[in-house]
Amino acid sequence: MPIFSLSGRLDRSTAAPLRRQLLSNAHFEVIPLKNLAEQLQHLPAGASVSVTASPNKSLEDTWQLARDLLDRGFRPIPHLASRMLQSRQQLESLIKELRALGLTELFLVGGDAASPHGPYEDSIQVLQAILELDHTLEHIGVTAYPDGHSFIETKVLGSVLRAKQEILKDAGLASHAATQMCFDPATIRDWLERERDSGLEIPVHLGIPGAVERKKLLSVGARLGVGASLRYLQKNTGTLARMVMPGGYNPNKLLSPLAGDLQRLGIQGLHIFTFNQVDTTVAWRNDAISSLKS
Secondary structure, eight states: OOOSSSSOOOHHHHHHHHHHHHHHHHEEOOOOOOOGGGGGSSSOOEEEEEEOOOOTSSSHHHHHHHHHHTTTEEEEEEEGGGGOOHHHHHHHHHHHHHHHHTOOOOEEESSOSSSSSSSSOOOHHHHHHHSSSOOOOOOOEEETTTOOOSSSOOOHHHHHHHHHHHHHTTTTTTEEEOOOOSSHHHHHHHHHHHHHHHOOOSOOOEEEOOOOOOOHHHHHHHHOHHHHHHHHHHHHHHHHHHHEEEEOOOTHHHHHHGGGGTTTTTTEEEEEEEOOOOOHHHHHHHHHHHHHHO
8 A cells, every 4th residue: 555645745843853754864875986985984873875886887896885884884775787787697696795794775776888788778677687586685776767867758767667666566575766866846746746646656765965066966966867957957047056055055955845745755765965975965964953853
């Protein structure tokens, strides 16, 4: 049964505890790059850390960072980019290592590679292959695109997302859909209402940028597949100015307008893109939590 209702919004006082809970339990996404090492000290103790599969690195680099984070006491969630997989043997090896590390959650993405590195064209193929293996996974997250995708039609995106939902449900695995960045709250709200009406029942984790520098947000974001939304901001400089605080983007400009819709739309988590600016992002998160307690 759905865990949401499309009728009714929460008022500010009612929404505050839920928003505070989402912020407290947020996943912080990091990228396996050299500039991350000095930023790890700023992660909250025991935090859930989503580790990207960078097209400039290997999947083994993602797994190595997951091991390092686990050793530091964090809860790593590695990203498996389907189009970066070179063979079924590599997939088997990566899943086997997750089992050895005791990690039970994985985030599955298609990947940004222009062409597949191996036999897998998309994430559904990899999902089905994983379920044939001797795995100990309990939870698999998948991607969602409120702002659309550069190469995939919107109708296809929706049908594929619901197909993944059914595959995971039949396998008895918990799941969620994490949204790629979108800077327009109305677009996110309308997209999720349509998806819920079309049968999407799994929890959604709202993907939001952390408190990052505008230059990095625009440059790195363009490489991570949010070009349409970024082009909108670049053309509408007034919107950009309102959303960016001195020195960096303010995530409240996206989160606050959606506060009253979180529960009814089944938004049960936050996926915060740090762009490896962990210090400013965690400082914003902590301030936001404190402000909701007052």
